[in-house]
Amino acid sequence: MSIIAIVNQKGGSAKTTTAVNLGATLAENGKKVLLIDVDPQGSSSKWLKCLNTEKGIYNVFVENTSIYDNISQTSIEGLTVIPSSQWLIGIDKALASEVGAESILRRKLGELENKWDYILIDCPPALGLLSLNALVAANEVLVPLETRVMALDGLAQLLRTIDTVKERLNPGLKINGIIPCRVDKRTRLSMDVISDLRKRFNGMVYDTCIRETVKLAECPSFGQPITIYDSKSQGAKDYRLLAKELIKRKRK
Ligand SMILES: Nc1ncnc2c1ncn2[C@@H]1O[C@H](COP(=O)(O)OP(=O)(O)O)[C@@H](O)[C@H]1O
Numbered sequence: 001m002s003i004i005a006i007v008n009q010k011g012g013s014a015k016t017t018t019a020v021n022l023g024a025t026l027a028e029n030g031k032k033v034l035l036i037d038v039d040p041q042g043s044s045s046k047w048l049k050c051l052n053t054e055k056g057i058y059n060v061f062v063e064n065t066s067i068y069d070n071i072s073q074t075s076i077e078g079l080t081v082i083p084s085s086q087w088l089i090g091i092d093k094a095l096a097s098e099v100g101a102e103s104i105l106r107r108k109l110g111e112l113e114n115k116w117d118y119i120l121i122d123c124p125p126a127l128g129l130l131s132l133n134a135l136v137a138a139n140e141v142l143v144p145l146e147t148r149v150m151a152l153d154g155l156a157q158l159l160r161t162i163d164t165v166k167e168r169l170n171p172g173l174k175i176n177g178i179i180p181c182r183v184d185k186r187t188r189l190s191m192d193v194i195s196d197l198r199k200r201f202n203g204m205v206y207d208t209c210i211r212e213t214v215k216l217a218e219c220p221s222f223g224q225p226i227t228i229y230d231s232k233s234q235g236a237k238d239y240r241l242l243a244k245e246l247i248k249r250k251r252k
């Protein structure tokens, strides 16, 4: 079971877009996927029409309920979700006196049998307690990076945080890779960012680039991953390639 935290403290770096569409394309490959939404904004839960006030990750963190009771089926075969809720906004307060609050998710995921091939954790745009829980629970990290802007400074900070978590809390944690997202091949900036990335972090950077396309921006409003919204689109093609590359990397 690969437990993958999708992390980047910068908003708009395509974490949610990647969590949902990679979840869908992995499921297309016959993989069993559980997407855990730990962002209080609940974007991936809304996208997959799984927002549920009774159920979800808040219960897993704060009420001592079983993780199984908080899993929802999506309309995609093979893709299940533990939805977020707005209650997560108050998580720091709710867990203030909890010893080991950073490893709650890890302990809870320990209850899961080996039923899933991939667990993807969609993180909020901050390196707070929720992202920390994801990094402590995960065995791998995927970093989507928006290449339309100069995003490399933030990346250095993120990599330092990952190192610290590895050192102090989760020695088995590995960086699976950095995914160039929102790539606009017509602009110099996008291409410069990618070549810079490859120079500095060579083997870590995915060959697959996710291009900026209108269809990818549209599909959340229709409650569908890109593979259903427009199966033949560029975005669907890119995320299918990403799933294949991820599966290939796992075998290595
Ligand atoms: N490849 C893409 N093409 C077009 N729009 C994209 C693409 N990836 C992300 N977006 C859009 O960019 C915005 C931020 O993406 P999102 O996945 O929500 O980022 P994050 O979860 O990191 O904050 C959203 O409006 C999303 O629809």
Ligand SMILES: [Mg+2]
Residues within 6 Å of the ligand: 015, 016, 017, 039, 043, 123, 124
């Ligand atoms: Mg998001």
